[in-house]
Amino acid sequence: MKNFLAIIIFVFSLSAYAQEYKTHKVKSGETIETIAKQYLVTPFDLYALNPDAKTNFAVNTILIIPSSKVTNQEIVEPSRTVIDYKKHKVKRKETLFGLSQQYGVSEDEIKKANPRLYSEVLKKGDRIRIPRFKTVVSKQTISNTLKKYTVQQSEGKWRIAYKFGITVPELEALNPNMNDVIQPGDELNVPNISNNEEKETTSKYNYYAVQPKEGFYRLKVKLGLTQDELEKLNPELKKDGLKEGMVLKIPKDAEVKKKAFQDTVKVIQTDLSKTIYNRKTKRLAVLLPFRLNRIDMDSIEEVKAMMKTDRVLSTALDFHSGVIMALDSAKKIGISTDLKVFDTEANTGRVARVTNDEDFEDYDAVIGPMLTKTFDRFASEVRNDVPIFAPLAMPSKVTRNVYQTIPEDKILMEKMINFVKSDSSYVNMIIIADQAHKEVSNQLKREFPKAQQIFTEMKDGKDLSFIYPTRLDGIFKDGKNIVFLETDDTSFGASVISLINGKSVDQREIVLMTTDKSRAFESDGPDNNYHLSNLKFHYPSINKEYDLDNEADFIKAYRQKYKVSPSKYAVRGFDLTLDILLRLSASEDGLSNLPEDLLTEQLENSFHYIKKTFGGYVNDAAYIVMFDNLRVVEVKQ
Structure with missing residues (x-):
């Protein structure tokens, strides 16, 4: 019944x-x-x-x-599709207008095929791509389900998907030739709904695409928004429910609360060398600033001199040596690599020419460029989904296929704060800072309300970069005292380190810490390292220092091959390259499909990539290290 x-x-x-x-x-x-x-x-x-x-x-x-919102009216619609590109070397006095007339394309079409021309003037010798089109005229009715939409200023895929009530993957499916980063003026296919059905978008809000297996609970932890709050902002949730891929309107500051979600994910350290599933040869590109155009390769003495004086060149060479060692190590466990190395010459124009001449879509991963300005240019030029790893610098923008391998300063600071909060043995805390680090001091004070703050002396509004020794009288207690020192000033740092070292006596332990190990802790004074060891100096670090006395396979092989011990840049090149190859070999479906709790550690560096809400991936793996008997060692937590 x-x-x-x-x-x-x-x-x-x-x-x-x-x-x-x-x-x-x-x-x-x-x-x-x-x-x-x-x-x-x-x-x-x-x-x-x-x-x-x-x-x-x-x-x-x-x-x-x-019922369809459109009528089945037959229309004639010409379609113009790029079939390939012709390469053209610019001659003297040639202009965009002249080339557009010569090849029968518009200036804007040439610019779209060569994005750098939006900001650079056409020059003699430039190698550019000229698009060739195929025009098809057909009668059709189905096109009435779609309409053309012109991208407005400050609009991205997420806002447009939200505006027309579709998911980002659906928007991409409607526009197979759409660039990763869309530009104002681009024309996109969108559902043919009436204007009053389009959702309003505004810069007062952010827009978030629901990830696989995300429910209201996970969104509450991740974004700090309850189901009621989300439904008020997105009334369609009450009717349609929460669906994977749908775009939600969220408050502007919601991304700040995302870290709370990451803390709920249990991170598990994994040895990927034991989980190799994909044994296809990996195509790897490395872009480094060798600047070989400035070197006379016939003069050995000149090359040696440049390696000693040119810091960029020596760093690039050391990093490259680590890359080569990583390929050897990977080969021993069954991972073959097809490597191609490009010289960026530390020049954005050279980067543009490299991306014009090479199709990076065929690569499994790209490491570099090494410098921020050239990396930014490369990431903007390469519009496909190939993973691009920033090896030694912070990219200005972490777009969807970018992997920022250096943890951000705020991540290092959070790790240091959480480390101290986990220690209940200290009885007293003092925060010493110069005026330039007042905000850092105040942030620490907010985290540790009982801490005492001491700032450098001021006169006529000027920072005098010192404190009177008497200000440290009577502030230390018997037991464990923690002193945070926040400064970039070498002389101020050295004087404070010396002062507090003198306050450490039998019944009173003083532990020195900082959220940012700057040059202030690298004084050339003969007693500096002794003081730092005596104060058990702690700081957060992107890497730990390997033990030179530990004859690891890499160290022995490196010494045998290059007759010297590896520098930190050589180790970085080794660790990052080997980690990328292992990750590529652990997945048949690409790096983005690896588990979010995957933490890997190589010789000196760890990697745990967090997917940003609006962008690519950031490594949040870092160490707490300390001075111990004149050596820097990892603090086990």
Whole structure:
């Protein structure tokens, strides 16, 4: 009886809305896309009414079909598609206008094929791409389900997807040739809904795409927003529920609360050398600033002199030597690599030429460029999804395929604060800072309200960069005292370190710490390292120092090959390259599909990549290290 009533109610419901909905029985060979075209609706419309179709779509499935918002009017629509590119070397006096006339394309089409021309003037010798088009004129009705939309200022994929009520993957499916970073003026295909059905977007809010397996609880932890708060901002949630890929409007400051979610993820250190599934040869590109154009390779003495005086060159060479060693180590465990190295010459123009001449879409990963300005240029030029790793510098923007391998300063500071909070043995805390680090001192004070603050002396509004020794009288207690020293000033740092070292006596332990180990802790004074060891100086670090006395395979092999011990840049090149190859070999589906709790550690460096809410990946793995008997060692937590 209960089932009979349910059927009666369902039939009555369909009858009441017969003017808006119809049903369709799936036939053999049909897909959601072909059915959508048949009824002049979008796949998104069908999934909205038939959510089970995403996972349970089969012959004889009954789908609810909404009435089309458009008429089946036959139109003639010419389509213009890029079929390939012709390479052109710019001659003297040639202009964009002249080239557009010569090849029958617009200046804007040439610029889109060569994005650097939006900001650079065409020069003699430039190698550019000229698009070649195929124009097809056809009569069709299905195009009425879509319309063209011109991207506005400050609009990205997320805002446009939100505006038209679709997911970002659906927007990308409608626009297979869309760039990763869309620009104002770009034309996109979007669902053909009326203007009053478009959702309003504003810069007062951010927009967030729901990730796989995310429910309201995970969003509460991740974004700091309750279900009620999300539903008030996104009323459609009450009707349609939470769905993977849907774009939500969230407050501007919601991303700040994301770290709380990461803290709930249990991070597990994994040895990927034992989980090699993908044994295909890995194509790897490395871009480094050798600047070989400035070196006379026939003069050995000149090369040696430049290696001693040119810090950029020596760093690049050391890093490259580590890369080569990593390839050898990977080969021993069954990972083959096809490596190609490019000289960026530390020049953005050279980077643009490299990206013009080489198709990086065929690579599994790219390491570099090494410097921030050249890395930013490379990331903006390469529009496909190849993972790009920033090895030694912070990129200005972490876009969707960028991996920032150096942890941010705020991550290091958080790690130091959390380390101290986990220690209940200290009885007293003092924060000493110069005026330039007042905000850092205040932030520490907010985290440790009972701490005492001491700032450098001021006169006529000027920082005198010292404190009177008497200000330290009587502030230390018997037991463990923690002193945070926050400064970049070498002389001020050395004087404070010397002062507090003199205050350490039998019943009183003083431990020196900082959130940022700057040059202030690297004084050339003969007693500096002794004082730092005596004070058990602690600080957060992106890497730990390997033990030179530990004859690890890498160290022995490096000494044998290069006749010297590896520098920190050589170790960095080794660790990063080997880690990337291991990650590529641990997944058949790409790096982005590896587990979010994956923490790996190589010789000196650890890697745990967090997916940013609006962008790529940032490594948040770091160490707490300390001076112990004149050596720097990792503090086990």
